[in-house]
Amino acid sequence: MATNEEFIVTATTNITHNSTFIKNSSSYNGYNEDDYYDEYNYSDYEEMCNKTNIIHFGGILTPVFFSIVVILSLFGNILVIVILAKYENLKSITNAFILNLAVSDLFFTAGLPFWAYHHMYGWTLGVTACQMVNFTFYVGFYSSGFLLMLMTAHRYIAVIKPLSGIVSTTGCYSVLASVLIWVVSTLFAIPAYIFTVVQDGNKCVYVNSYWNLWGTYLQNTLFVVSAVVFIFCYSQIMCRLLRPTPQRRKSKTLKLIFTLMVVFFMGWGPYNIVIFLQSFSFWTQPPADSEELLQNCETSKRLDYAFAVTRLFAFSHCCLNPVFYVFVGIKFKNHLKKMLKSLGHSSTGSIRSRQSRLTITSLTSGEEFSM
Secondary structure, eight states: OGGGSOHHHHHHHHHHHHHHHHHHTTTGGGOOHHHHHHHOOHHHHHHHSOOHHHHHHHHHHHHHHHHHHHHHHHHHHHHHHHHHHHHSOTTSHHHHHHHHHHHHHHHHHHHHHHHHHHHHHOOOSOHHHHHHHHHHHHHHHHHHHHHHHHHHHHHHHHHHOTTOTTTTOOTHHHHHHHHHHHHHHHHHHHHHHHTEEEETTTEEEESSHHHHHHHHHHHHHHHHHHHHHHHHHHHHHHHHHTSSOOOHHHHHHHHHHHHHHHHHHHHHHHHHHHHHHHGGGGSOOOOOOHHHHHHHHHHHHHHHHHHHHHHHHHHTHHHHHHIIIIITSHHHHHHHHHHHHHHHHHHHHHHHHHHHHHHHHHHHHTOOOOO
């Protein structure tokens, strides 16, 4: 799971890695292991670098927040799928992207209850469940990132080159694009299935530091590429919209674009910085004296707290996507109103029908009945 692993695992593995670095570097530059442990041994470091408070902090905050995100994500994304299926042409590439994004967010959301459970009780569901949950989570994670980039690029083409054939692509092309996204996302997520294990009886983690680093830097790369696509496409769109032909709708579009960029960078930026800094603890380091180890411990604690908070904001994107990418649009808001009205009419009709049936029954029985 790399930096997406449970917070309790992150807090404890940093301690383990610090001791591993000391032991692995016993012959580093001629350093004598016995002399080092006479001065400062691992048990002293473990006692000094106690992260119990951080574990409790993550164990309380994460399950509560994830529960809220799961409820909002399920409601929002399922509603998007229902509206698309009921009112829209799914052969359109735009609608295909929106549908796939909703499904992708549901895949991502499916892993959150398990991570919340992991925070509270450890991993007690076995190796196979650990692998499957990790794989499903990352399929949703990567597919969501790829879809957001493609949707951004599609919007850019629609504004800059509105007559391009890509804008109105339908049929087999939209299906091909969807299949390609899921195939690539699955390939990226396969290592998360193969190289995930249950360690120490209750920790669902990557098998070693190499795959921890692989998972971290792959996430960092996806963020950087996404950021480049976002900045380029939306800056070009904003420049085009700022040309003198003022319209009310243009102002709303600019506000939406600005909001999308702020939410993206505020959500994913700090999280990616933190997991990048945490990745340094997985590299082999030279031996350190007690003062340096104390400084490393304090740095590690601060990063663990930062990780616990920034991950919550980053992972909340699965419930924010339906709001920013769908329901701010006039078309989808109209569809939602229409669906609510139809539900209201059907419920009213059923009540009236029930009233009529009850009235008939009361008349035949000679009794008076009203609702």
